[in-house]
Amino acid sequence: MFLKTFRKGIHLPGHKGLTSSLPIEILPSPQQVVLPLSQHIGAPAEPLVSVGDQVLLGQKIAEAQGMVSAPLHASVAGKIIAIEPRPHVCGKMVTAIVIENNRTDEWAPEIFPRHLDPERAESDEVREIMKEAGLVGMGGAAFPTHVKYNLSPDQPIDYVILNGAECEPFLTCDHRLMVEKPDRIVFGLRVMLRAAGASKGYIVIEENKPDAIAALNRAVQGYPIEVVPVKAKYPQGEERMIIYAATRRVVPVGALPAAVGVIVNNVATAFALAEFIQSGRPLISRIITVTGNGINQPKNLEVRIGTLLEDVLNYCGGFKGNPGRIILGGPLTGSAQYRLDLPIMKGTSGILVQTEAETPKTAPSVCIRCGKCVDACPFNLLPNFLGLYCEHDQIDKAEAYGVLDCRECGSCAYVCPARRPLTQMFKNTKNKIIAAKRKTS
Template sequence: MNPLSRLFSSFRPRGGVHPDGRKDLSAEPPIRILPMPEFLYVPLQQHVGAPARLSVVVGDQVLKGQLIGASGGNISAPVHAPTSGRITAIGDFPSPHPSGLPSATITIEPDGADRWIEVSLPDDPFSLSPEEISARVGAAGIVGLGGATFPSAVKLNLSRKSGISTLIINGGECEPYLTCDDRLMRERADGIVEGIRLIAYAAGAKEMLVGIEDNKPEAIAAMRKAAQGTEVQIKVVPAMYPMGWDKQMIQVLTGKEVPAEGRSAEIGVLVHNVATAWAVREAIRFGRPLVSRVVTVSGAAVTAPGNLEVPIGALAADLIKACGGLSSDPARLVLGGPMMGAQMPHLNVPMVKGSSGLLALTGKEIGLPTPAPCIRCSSCVRACPAGLLPLEMAAHIRAADLASAVGLGLKDCIGCGSCSYVCPAHIPLVHFFNYAKGELAALEKAKLRNEATKKLADTRQERMQRIVREREEAAKLRAAKKAAADAAKKAAAEAAKAAAEKTEVAA
């Protein structure tokens, strides 16, 4: 462990691995702005939750930052035009997903003016109430930019309600190759620190900790300088994978463990990423919705790797072109990092809010050896940051015994791939877990569907029984009324007859 880490990080991390970082490929050149592409393709679904609802039609002229898709529900986020221009198409376009399947997308032809919407700004962002800041963060379409893409305003509101005490800003960036957060901290530290203070104010957090891995000395120095005179504390943590996992960062900085299947708010902690803090500051101080982000473009197949600030909706091909094109045929295209990122079928997919990296990797970089039988060395157990038994879980999954795998903590697996990475037998353990989690999700969905169907059937049966009951009661009532009417009629007739007889006798 680096001596700096020994000095500043509080608790030893559990598990973890040290893959070749390859960060040197892209870490040194400053962030460049991507030249505006010919077209931008903005998907309506870029976040966890309901997709945004379309709020433009083909032919509309839009300004940069104008709403083009409204929030689709309680857990959702709006999307905005990344530049000024014309809406030329609305429809399916390949999504940045391993399947490459199409999703609803708005196509914009930039007009070259890049003209922003006009907004009214507060003189002092801290004069706004915490609720107003959350509302503005929500309206700006900000989501977790570390890759989770959970709507940030929802997290802020939940944190206020849960009474959190500590805000942790995750500057770990432990995935190999990625350097976008590193560059952001080196170049925009003042803005990030203001964003951190705004998030803490909106969430009601008193303590503000920023965790940065010890392999980013320039970022640490820049953030320390920017944090001077504020209550933001910069903490150095050891460089290892998956230090960027929220639960790992919380444990290292506070010594607290998030309960299995629980949320960090349950132990009074809120976690956001450094890029999210930057986006919050842009939204609150300048009224700018989230329409661009910094993306690392790297891999040995890229001619000139680096970091680009790209408008949402730019194609992966536009980014590769801006980095000098491909120097060789990539064996694999990845969106995100090599450990947890998604493999891309081609470069015709747009960058979205959660796109932290675009990698074009050569065959040498990914070398895929043939798996051998498990030698029970327990390297995977030592590497697992979640304290699981990967070899046992994989054995149960192989035997189609999902229940036992769940019993061993399958649902706590974060899919970080550390176990696969260290396995000397090259067993693709994480693929077993991802497959099993998919199966579990399908089973749970089917169970919910069956329950819903049974509930519908029960409700229908109850309704039918009620109708029959009501009909029988109505028939009984009718019969009773008729009997009463007949009796009354008979009584009246008898009374009339008796009266007539009485009259005759009197006469």
């Protein structure tokens, strides 16, 4: 059988066996949650509460600001004990609302199921629901979902694709969600199809998750939705690659998927949308995978947004030996962190703890022009040349060779035998180019 896929890319050891068969456990709500006002791409939310206020579970505590933003909801019931800068995943201090849990889990009165018929809903209504639910892309990018559906009428949408590829090694949170909650995911997709005015939905899953494929195939019966098994290859879950695999459409560089009539959402985002409509729960918790050889009990967990890493890690039996590296997200695109007082945010898909042995400190060496990066780059760039240009600050040449088209999937740096930090160099150069463009415009 020929499985759909994209061109190039890399084959990675999956390491998913650590957690792929473990049912989702619910992490007991923590004593305190820290909710940064900026958990999404765009403007930070504006607090609606003050220190000392009592809040109920699911109550909106910060409002979206401007065009691209998302509101924030209390993930525990209790008392606001601080609104102050707290450590953030980005490395800086970011204002966060801190709630002391009163352990009542008393729901706010505005939490009630919306009786919405997915096939009859109006686009505006759904967008408002997405916004009120505080939805952001839960695959990692955390782009506010309702903004994605803010479509111009001259760009009709044909397909909505749910991303269930989960191509990052180690992570299994989407996998477990698809196995355990297929009906809710399909419900969410039906609503999304209606919001986009799309005629067909795809749920794209890598073939290494046959149980998820089977579960969703049962759940899509009777709906204009197709489950698409694809090759297990990295970066299959990258937005443009998943669009190509499912529809053979190529998103032009610099354009959004809507330009080719497609919207992509993560399966967890569709699930969160269904949760809000069917139970009234806004985005106050999410599924994460806690995994790696440096953790005693790897798990798939449902955690309240704002739970600190140390609370999650303690629940998983703590570190096995000395941790070498602690990564939020997957090993290819996740961010390494050194403090444990960081909160789980809406876009956090997992915590990966590597052992010291798994974090060798290799020094980069000279490019030997092996071309492995060229064979790996799914965007057909020449990372070896880009790397040299970036290294020597030849920014105009780097731009001419398409550094701005790099999506930082990490494939080139993964395969590089000289251990050159290609992805990092591209990221830095992209930032320089974008900063220079801002200055001139």
